[in-house]
Amino acid sequence: MTRFAEPMTTAPPRRRPARARRRKARLNPAYLFVAPAFALAAVFILWPILRSGWMSLHDWRIGETSHTWRGLGNYTELWHDSRFWNALKVTCVYAVCVVVGQVAIGLALAQWLRRTTWFTMLLRSAFFFPTIASLAVTGIVWKFLLDPQVGLVDGWLGKLGLDGPAWLQDTRLALPSLIAVGIWKNFGFSMFVLLAGVQGVRRDLLEAAMLDGANAVQRFWHVTLPALRPALLFTTVIGTVNALQLFDLNYVMTNGGPVFHTESIVMYLYQRGFVDFRLGYASAVAWVLFLLILAVSVLQLRLLRYRDDD
């Protein structure tokens, strides 16, 4: 293995006694440990973040050598861009519904399946399984499950004598259908996060509450739920951040349609950046998404922490 004998210039040399200086010639090896990660991060994470901000202030088109400065022009254009506002609305509706759905179902299941037996483990695995599958591939499967001609959903509705709708082609049903698939994909994740929390609830507190005459609902509300706060916070924040980045599912299932009813922010970004090649404008969209995610995360952290005091 390498000896760390190569002098490097990262740390500024300082006057030291002779022995220490001899040691100084061998640079602190810690820098060599962090070097690969930070070299990669500098080129592929930090620089792109800064550059994206810079680009969002320009009219940046691919293939052109110079780019005209627009200042906040891209952002004011976004402000008046009704297609962007629509994408923002779609994304927020999707995120709120999916997160509420996945956390509620996940919580109920975690509570129900908190004991560990072979049977609960089997059920948990089944509920968790959609989480590991690719969103794009499951999106393809769902697109055909919801198809009016070959789909299982309308097939079964037909068996019940109902005329199944064209879920993804109907402007009123497309987004709710995506939301349902989003919840199906994610509730297993919330269940597992909350399961650890539920199992960490102190038995003695539950028993004390029971002796004081608290019923099941009261025990859940006043003993279990406060103990679950960290797990709830974690799954809510992660779930929201993921949901706000919605792309795979609508790209595959509806391609943003019918008439933009399922076009999300990231999809709009992809459209502007990689189809129209308006990179500056698309970067502005990315920064708005970033600020939205940041604001929502901070808000959720605040809200759930503040409630700790009451």
Add this chain to the structure above:
Amino acid sequence: MTTDLATSGPPPWAGPLLRSARLGGRLLSWTLLTVAAVATIVPFVWMLGVAFRTPADLYADPARLWPGNWTGDGFHAVLTQLPFARLAVNSVVFAGGTTVLLLLVDSLCAYALARLRFRGRNVLLWIVLLSLMVPFQVMLIPLFLTLFRLDWLNTFQGLIIPRSVSALGIFMLRQFFVKIPRELDEAARVDGAGPLRIYWQIILPLAKPALASLFVIQFMALWNDFLWPLVVSSSTDMRTLPSALTLFSSQSGVDHAALMAGAAISLAPLALAFLLAQRFFTEGIATTGIK
């Protein structure tokens, strides 16, 4: 429950009645749970069924979960209409190569951040934490330009190298490394071991559970990734399974059986790994939130 009943003092005949009612309630809730679990899995069962069905069979009775008569045409079609072997290799190289590189890079950095003393350590830790907050889409467009400039679009290095460092991985491993007792390092140092040997022979072996979890979830996230391969590779030969299948699905005249066969094949490795090592999936995903 039992104490409630004892204090309220029910009439003697109520005992067996209540007990059977409770048993019935429990039976009902377990039945409901089982139905829900089966319903959760049905899309995958249906996918597998359609992969083995003929178009005529599918259109004749869409309410059927399982093929009437079996055919391997779907698998044959997807294997011939797409360069399937090539796509599978791409997926393995992209997900596997990136994950291995990422584990190495992240663990080296996390080791220094957790166990070594050097100037600027706190600044670096802050940079890691701050870059955790930035969604990937912010970097996407400049990354595309960088790869374009380097002529790395449609190449493995273009797919792999930009993704081979992860702030979340560094952070997660650092949290794990910090908890390993310091006496182990000191003892090794007294024995003359340098930091690299301590990292390789003490820290990494002790961190196996964390490394395994990180490996599993990163591999899964990359195997399932869609947006990144979509942006980096435009030629069919450099696509990964999800992105190639998606484009295949949007072509006109879709062969359902072929598409579901492709979907089944692309899900199979993760499904198998999940069956064999479920713990790493659930622990890894529940602690990091990577999906």
